Amino acid sequence: MKARMYSKAKVAVFGLLSLFFLPSCFSILSLKENEYILYRQEIKTDSLDRELFEPYLMQRPNRKIFGFMPYVEIYYLGKQFFNPERVKQQINQNREKYQKKIEKHVGNNTKVNKLIYKRDKKLKKLETKLKEGNFLMRVVGEPPVILNQSKTYESVRNLRNFLHTKGFFECEVTFKTDTISKQGRLTKVTYIIHEGVAYRVDSIEVISAQEDLNTLLSSFIQRQSKVLHHYDRDRLDNMRASIESYLRENGYFRFTRDYITIEVDTSQSRKSAAIRFVINVPSRIDTSKLNVKILGRELGQIAPDNLQGKHLRYKLTAPYFLVVPSNKNGGRIDTARAQYLQTYDGRHVRIYLADRKFNSNILAQQIYLHEGDWFQESSIRKTQQALSSLDMFKFVNITLQDNDSTNLTPIISAAPMEKFSFTSETGLNVVQGLPGPFVNFSLKNRNPFGGIEVFENSFRFAIDGQTSLTDQSQVYSTTEVNYSSSLSIPHFLLPKKWQYKFLQKQPKTIIGLSFNFTNRPEYTRRNSNLYINYQWRRIPYYRYDFSPLDINIVNTEKTAALDAFLAQLSSPTIQQSFRNAFITSSHGSWTYNDISSDNTISRFVRFYGESGGAILNLFNNTILKRDNTFFGLNYFKYLKFYTDLRYHYPLSKETTLAMRFLGGAVWPYGTSTTVPYEKFFFAGGSNSIRAWPPRRLGPGSYNHIDNNGNISYRFEEPGNIILEGGVEYRFKIWWIVNGALFVDMGNVWTLSKDPDRPGAQFTEKFWQEIAVGTGFGLRFDFTFLLLRLDLGIKAIDPARPIGNRWVLNELSIRKPFSGSNAALLNIGIGYPF
Numbered sequence: 001m002k003a004r005m006y007s008k009a010k011v012a013v014f015g016l017l018s019l020f021f022l023p024s025c026f027s028i029l030s031l032k033e034n035e036y037i038l039y040r041q042e043i044k045t046d047s048l049d050r051e052l053f054e055p056y057l058m059q060r061p062n063r064k065i066f067g068f069m070p071y072v073e074i075y076y077l078g079k080q081f082f083n084p085e086r087v088k089q090q091i092n093q094n095r096e097k098y099q100k101k102i103e104k105h106v107g108n109n110t111k112v113n114k115l116i117y118k119r120d121k122k123l124k125k126l127e128t129k130l131k132e133g134n135f136l137m138r139v140v141g142e143p144p145v146i147l148n149q150s151k152t153y154e155s156v157r158n159l160r161n162f163l164h165t166k167g168f169f170e171c172e173v174t175f176k177t178d179t180i181s182k183q184g185r186l187t188k189v190t191y192i193i194h195e196g197v198a199y200r201v202d203s204i205e206v207i208s209a210q211e212d213l214n215t216l217l218s219s220f221i222q223r224q225s226k227v228l229h230h231y232d233r234d235r236l237d238n239m240r241a242s243i244e245s246y247l248r249e250n251g252y253f254r255f256t257r258d259y260i261t262i263e264v265d266t267s268q269s270r271k272s273a274a275i276r277f278v279i280n281v282p283s284r285i286d287t288s289k290l291n292v293k294i295l296g297r298e299l300g301q302i303a304p305d306n307l308q309g310k311h312l313r314y315k316l317t318a319p320y321f322l323v324v325p326s327n328k329n330g331g332r333i334d335t336a337r338a339q340y341l342q343t344y345d346g347r348h349v350r351i352y353l354a355d356r357k358f359n360s361n362i363l364a365q366q367i368y369l370h371e372g373d374w375f376q377e378s379s380i381r382k383t384q385q386a387l388s389s390l391d392m393f394k395f396v397n398i399t400l401q402d403n404d405s406t407n408l409t410p411i412i413s414a415a416p417m418e419k420f421s422f423t424s425e426t427g428l429n430v431v432q433g434l435p436g437p438f439v440n441f442s443l444k445n446r447n448p449f450g451g452i453e454v455f456e457n458s459f460r461f462a463i464d465g466q467t468s469l470t471d472q473s474q475v476y477s478t479t480e481v482n483y484s485s486s487l488s489i490p491h492f493l494l495p496k497k498w499q500y501k502f503l504q505k506q507p508k509t510i511i512g513l514s515f516n517f518t519n520r521p522e523y524t525r526r527n528s529n530l531y532i533n534y535q536w537r538r539i540p541y542y543r544y545d546f547s548p549l550d551i552n553i554v555n556t557e558k559t560a561a562l563d564a565f566l567a568q569l570s571s572p573t574i575q576q577s578f579r580n581a582f583i584t585s586s587h588g589s590w591t592y593n594d595i596s597s598d599n600t601i602s603r604f605v606r607f608y609g610e611s612g613g614a615i616l617n618l619f620n621n622t623i624l625k626r627d628n629t630f631f632g633l634n635y636f637k638y639l640k641f642y643t644d645l646r647y648h649y650p651l652s653k654e655t656t657l658a659m660r661f662l663g664g665a666v667w668p669y670g671t672s673t674t675v676p677y678e679k680f681f682f683a684g685g686s687n688s689i690r691a692w693p694p695r696r697l698g699p700g701s702y703n704h705i706d707n708n709g710n711i712s713y714r715f716e717e718p719g720n721i722i723l724e725g726g727v728e729y730r731f732k733i734w735w736i737v738n739g740a741l742f743v744d745m746g747n748v749w750t751l752s753k754d755p756d757r758p759g760a761q762f763t764e765k766f767w768q769e770i771a772v773g774t775g776f777g778l779r780f781d782f783t784f785l786l787l788r789l790d791l792g793i794k795a796i797d798p799a800r801p802i803g804n805r806w807v808l809n810e811l812s813i814r815k816p817f818s819g820s821n822a823a824l825l826n827i828g829i830g831y832p833f
Contacts, residue, residue, distance in 0.1 A: 078136025691773025
């Protein structure tokens with residue numbers, strides 16, 4: 001039996017290896033005389049990063065796996081089964097087949113159009129197959145890259161030109177070609193670059209025939225030039241674009257970068273360059289040569305800048321804001337019916353509402369285009385963003401009319417969304433690494449009271465897979481039902497004189513009410529929540545949240561088994577979390593977030609603070625009982641703070657280094673001895689330290705030993721202090737599949753000694769109790785959803801005795817999911833940070 005299995009294994013291994021070795025003769029034998037496969041390219045430089053030059057090479061070698069080219073061999077394997085004549089025959093047969101069907105249904109346009117669509121779709125697929133080959137050739141494999149000498153010389157020219165743009169005017173670029181196979185048909189091209197010394201920038205100046213431009217730009221260009229030490233064409237082009245933006249921010253409406261010429265003078269001193277930005281004036285049109293009969297019409301088509309032969313500054317008049325349904329856009333708008341409003345700061349806006357009753361004063365405050373101001377391009381973007389954030393309009397268009405003068409009239413047109421919108425969503429939710437289905441329904445009512453409010457009602461039903469509270473090895477289904485209702489108001493509920501300070505920061509007041517029902521095998525919990533939240537932002541990356549009032553009433557019904565379990569614990573932490581509670585808090589956060597899908601340096605910073613129970617200070621001691629109850633409900637007084645920092649740094653086009661740090665603390669004060677269970681910190685899980693089960697790491701060096709003498713992760717482990725960090729190297733593998741190598745570290749601790757959990761307290765030796773996990777992950781990017789699979793492995797386990805905490809060597813390669821250091825598979829939606 002063993003011999004037979006061994007034989008099958010040999011056949012499998014042989015079949016796998018044959019993909020790499022045996023078909024290699026296909027690629028070699030298929031080469032024509034004097035044809036060579038470009039196997040490898042190398043770039044050698046004196047000091048510059050080699051990745052800078054890769055985009056300028058005209059050829060790319062085939063992909064490899066462990067030095068072999070299986071994709072080329074798959075291509076040739078597919079070519080053995082590819083018959084182009086057969087494909088041509090199929091194309092002709094399909095043309096004839098569909099032509100007969102079309103002739104049969106002449107007169108039935110619907111049927112004919114469907115047949116034409118099917119025919120074209122089928123023929124397009126076959127023509128692609130004829131041109132690019134069958135599935136193995138076209139999708140899985142790739143044709144061999146044949147060395148092209150002319151493209152090699154073109155690459156040399158590209159490299160030299162690139163170096164010139166970076167100031168290396170005395171560079172040398174050569175190449176050499178070597179054969180690296182016995183047959184002599186595989187080649188390596190090495191590009192040798194001696195960049196030399198980069199020319200430094202000796203001086204930068206702006207030259208214009210207009211004195212007003214020289215005055216305006218002199219200090220600006222000096223500020224810009226401080227970051228330019230060596231000649232760099234890309235940076236000079238950026239400075240050129242900055243000059244354009246700066247002038248358009250100062251009223252020069254018709255100015256573009258096309259008027260700017262960059263002059264470089266390298267003759268003044270050796271290895272240095274003098275830079276001059278020459279601002280050309282618009283060409284002046286001689287009106288004396290225009291036809292007198294049509295003079296007025298022709299003058300109306302000539303910009304004032306061209307009439308005077310200089311760049312002019314433009315001022316804004318009172319803007320028009322036209323709210324018209326999209327089906328009426330083609331009709332004539334009677335702007336004379338526009339309502340003439342004065343904003344809080346004395347500016348004027350003319351608002352025309354076709355058939356919707358919007359609050360004109362609130363709309364006027366979203367407009368950054370003010371009468372009497374110089375034209376600013378950023379004001380257009382701010383106005384569009386502010387109006388779009390109201391969730392009232394399908395689109396917002398802004399045009400500027402110059403009226404044959406240097407006065408611009410902004411015309412803002414917007415089409416309102418439907419008053420009612422209903423959305424439904426079904427999907428898969430991942431909680432604590434376990435999947436479960438959910439369904440969401442939402443009904444949105446826009447502008448219900450005429451004040452540009454949004455009234456939304458949502459219902460959610462979910463069945464989540466969750467580990468047991470008291471036994472991590474047990475998995476149960478949890479039913480959750482949630483109803484929430486919220487009213488979003490586009491201003492703060494504050495006195496008007498305070499409202500004005502925030503009117504152009506996209507303010508929102510959100511009043512919300514929700515009811516949540518959770519049914520687990522151990523308990524049933526009902527939670528009612530009432531909150532008021534203020535939100536505002538500084539466009540586009542800064543966001544502020546402040547909730548002066550957040551009230552939760554929690555009612556929990558426990559099973560007898562859970563009661564018995566809680567009775568065994570001497571610590572009140574978990575016991576109190578299952579009592580009926582009245583939880584009040586005020587909290588706020590500041591967030592900076594410029595993380596996007598673009599492969600650029602980006603950051604996320606959040607500072608969060610929360611004060612629990614402060615509102616209870618308004619009540620006297622006769623209502624607040626000594627046992628910390630309020631009308632029979634437990635209440636809590638506590639403070640909570642945390643900081644969340646994230647940083648994404650692109651290493652190349654397809655690789656990124658992502659880092660995260662999380663640090664926080666929560667503690668009770670006054671008569672309270674603990675905090676609500678939901679306010680504790682937990683470590684472990686798919687968005688935390690992935691080598692440990694969800695919420696089961698720590699605290700500190702504490703470990704729970706089972707009857708077999710092994711460390712058990714039976715219980716969730718709350719803590720008052722958290723320190724957590726992570727580093728992740730992300731890279732592309734193939735198509736929608738991306739990979740990641742990661743290292744997570746951190747732990748949670750308690751503030752004081754816990755008799756049930758020795759070693760849990762935070763001390764000066766906390767650094768010895770930092771857990772470290774590592775692993776590998778796969779990410780499937782479906783554009784609308786990113787599915788994540790992460791394999792976490794413990795490297796340093798603080799639950800072990802000092803001196804035995806390095807556990808990475810205990811991982812079993814043959815049985816990675818069992819043993820003293822079992823790997824853990826995490827399932828997640830989205831990136832962990």
